[in-house]
């Protein structure tokens with residue numbers, strides 16, 4: 001509340017100040033219903049990966065809130081989005097069983113399961129049973145074709161937008177697209193992909209991955225090998241975080257990303273310890289086997305006393321060579337580009353990318369119907385593989401346990417329902433996000449409020 005007692009939204013500059021916002025966005029059924037129109041109906045949202053529909057006729061469904069969308073490859077270089085609804089009497093053309101993540105497969109066209117109307121891959125209605133009964137009223141193709149949804153791709157992701165008047169995907173991504181494009185995510189492929197239903201709002205789930213501020217409280221075991229103080233920065237709709245130093249004199253250009261030295265006097269050992277810990281406790285993601293193996297050799301390849309920046313340089317160069325030998329060519333990123341890209345991005349509204357030079361660990365949370373206390377959560381690792389050696393993957397429902405997701409993610413998951421329950425307490429007075437380390441969270445709510453036409457954030461003083 002400001003001094004007049006009303007809530008107002010803050011500017012980007014004011015995100016550096018202490019702000020607060022109310023719990024309505026997490027708990028209110030009316031808010032959840034309004035999101036369907038004001039948020040999901042207007043934003044670019046990543047639906048799936050391009051690699052999932054390599055051949056003409058391959059399709060997948062993407063469901064969000066009340067909508068189901070068919071995404072289908074209609075030509076070698078063309079992907080189309082169609083609302084999954086028959087123009088006759090609204091039967092969904094493709095069923096997604098309730099316990100399934102989505103539907104996928106191959107179609108040469110669509111036949112409705114109700115009265116048998118047929119459509120081609122482009123959505124044109126090609127058969128209406130007893131069409132003469134309409135006496136020409138359905139002659140116009142526009143009357144009966146499936147309604148299109150805007151589709152575009154970036155980084156190997158398929159994005160959709162239900163708003164015909166939206167800005168382009170390129171403009172929507174803005175600086176996030178510019179800064180992340182050199183990682184060439186389109187050359188990565190799924191390593192694993194899992195999903196689960198949480199008893200929390202989709203924002204509760206995705207915000208757990210917007211900041212490393214929680215490492216000290218949630219992943220206490222990680223403090224042995226690394227420090228997790230972080231900056232958090234807004235780029236218009238989106239935001240990035242990276243590792244930071246509480247003491248600014250300790251800052252190094254390369255210490256903001258996942259490929260950095262760990263805690264300890266000997267960076268040869270600490271780099272390996274940190275990488276090995278990440279690999280073994282973050283479900284073989286957030287780094288690669290190549291990087292871990294190259295880090296393991298540092299102690300033999302470099303003399304004692306090698307300064308940390310030289311250790312990192314040697315490590316990355318030798319990992320790059322190892323990968324090249326097996327046919328995985330690294331993209332070229334300058335140290336400045338890597339520093340600007342930081343550790344992890346939030347692409348508005350619900351996409352999280354923790355990126356590295358040959359890999360990314362991604363999260364997404366979507367509403368579960370219009371229930372504000374439930375969400376569909378997904379996480380997947382993508383990586384560059386030698387051509388022809390990409391693993392075959394599919395969406396796997398995985399209970400939120402350490403043996404299915406690794407220790408670290410299971411620790412994150414243990415907070416979800418507990419935060420959601422807390423949001424409902426009359427003893428909670430509104431969130432108090434960290435002005436330095438959780439700015440991605442506040443920027444997210446600043447933008448969310450703008451879409452929703454609600455008050456948003458207010459300065460604490």
Ligand code: FES
Pocket residue numbers: 086087088089090091112113114115116117
């Ligand atoms: S609802 Fe599809 S053919 Fe009738």
Ligand SMILES: [Fe+2]
Pocket residue numbers: 208214215218219408412
């Ligand atoms: Fe975490």
